[in-house]
Amino acid sequence: MSMDKKWKTAISGIIDGEAHIHGYKVTELIDKIGFTDAIWLELKGELPTEKERAMLDGILISTIDNGLGPPSVTNARNSASAGNPMQASVAAGVLGVGDSHGGAIEECARLLQMGLTAEKLVEKVISSGDRIAGFGHKIYKDADPRATQIFEKAKKLGFYGEHCELTVAVEKVLEEKKGKKIPINVDGAIAAVVSDMGFDYRLGKGFFLIGRVVGLVAHIFEEMVREKPYRRIADEEIEYDGEPARKI
Numbered sequence: 001m002s003m004d005k006k007w008k009t010a011i012s013g014i015i016d017g018e019a020h021i022h023g024y025k026v027t028e029l030i031d032k033i034g035f036t037d038a039i040w041l042e043l044k045g046e047l048p049t050e051k052e053r054a055m056l057d058g059i060l061i062s063t064i065d066n067g068l069g070p071p072s073v074t075n076a077r078n079s080a081s082a083g084n085p086m087q088a089s090v091a092a093g094v095l096g097v098g099d100s101h102g103g104a105i106e107e108c109a110r111l112l113q114m115g116l117t118a119e120k121l122v123e124k125v126i127s128s129g130d131r132i133a134g135f136g137h138k139i140y141k142d143a144d145p146r147a148t149q150i151f152e153k154a155k156k157l158g159f160y161g162e163h164c165e166l167t168v169a170v171e172k173v174l175e176e177k178k179g180k181k182i183p184i185n186v187d188g189a190i191a192a193v194v195s196d197m198g199f200d201y202r203l204g205k206g207f208f209l210i211g212r213v214v215g216l217v218a219h220i221f222e223e224m225v226r227e228k229p230y231r232r233i234a235d236e237e238i239e240y241d242g243e244p245a246r247k248i
Ligand SMILES: CC(C)(COP(=O)(O)OP(=O)(O)OC[C@H]1O[C@@H](n2cnc3c(N)ncnc32)[C@H](O)[C@@H]1OP(=O)(O)O)[C@@H](O)C(=O)NCCC(=O)NCCS
Pocket: 100, 102, 104, 130, 131, 132, 133, 134, 135, 136, 137, 138, 139, 141, 178, 182, 185, 186, 187
C-alpha cells in the first residue's frame, strides 16, 4: 500500500474493485446489517453490539422531528416553497441548525468530557455568565420526558455511566445555585450517553444532523406536494417599526 498519497482515509475505500467501509464489503453490509449498524460502523470503525445499536437507534429517533416550528424545518420548508430542489432545501434546513438549535449536544458533551466535578463545571460556566448547554427548557420546567426516556433506555442497556451520573449531579448543583430546577434536556441526555458510549464530543452536532436530515426530507417533500409555492409571512404577523415615510 502506497503511503505517500495526498488524500488518505481509514474509513472507506475500494479493495479489489469493490467499495469497503472499515474493511467490510458494502455488498455484504447491504445483505447483513441495519442502517443504525452502518452509522455506528462509519463513526466508530467497528460493528455495534445489539445494545449499542439499540441505544444509538433511540438517540437518532429523538432528533428526527419535533414539529414545523424549529428553525431547521422552517428554513427547509421556506426554501422548498421558493422553488428550490430537494438538495438545496436540505442544505437550507441544515443551516438552520446552530448553537441554539441542536448545538447543545456538542457543547454539553465537551463540558462533560473535561473531567471536572459537578461543582467545578457549574462554577466554570456560570462565572462567565453563560448557560450550561443541555439544561433547561422553554416548556418542560420539571423534567424533559425525552431526556427521562433516554436515561431509562441507557440504564436498561448498560450505558448509564460516569457522564450520566455527572449530568444528574450538575442538575442538582445548578438547582442549589439558581434556587429552582433547570432540568436536563434531551440534548443534555444525549450528550451524557454518547460520552458514556465513548464518542468524542466533536461528533455532537453530527448525531443531531444524521437524524434531523430524515425529518427535513419528509417536510420538504410535504411542502412540495401539499402547499402552494411562495409561502410568505402574513402581513398581520409583520410589524414595521422603523422610520415613518419621508422624503429625500
Ligand atoms: C432552553 C433555554 C433557552 C430555556 O430558557 P428559559 O425559558 O429562559 O429558562 P427559564 O425561564 O426556565 O429560566 C431562566 C433562568 O434560569 C437560568 N437558566 C436557564 N437555563 C440555564 C442553563 N442551561 N444554565 C444556567 N442557567 C440557566 C437563566 O439564567 C435564568 O436565570 P435568572 O432568572 O437568574 O436570570 C435555556 O434553558 C438555555 O439556554 N439552555 C441551554 C441551551 C440548551 O440546552 N438548549 C437546548 C434546548 S433543548
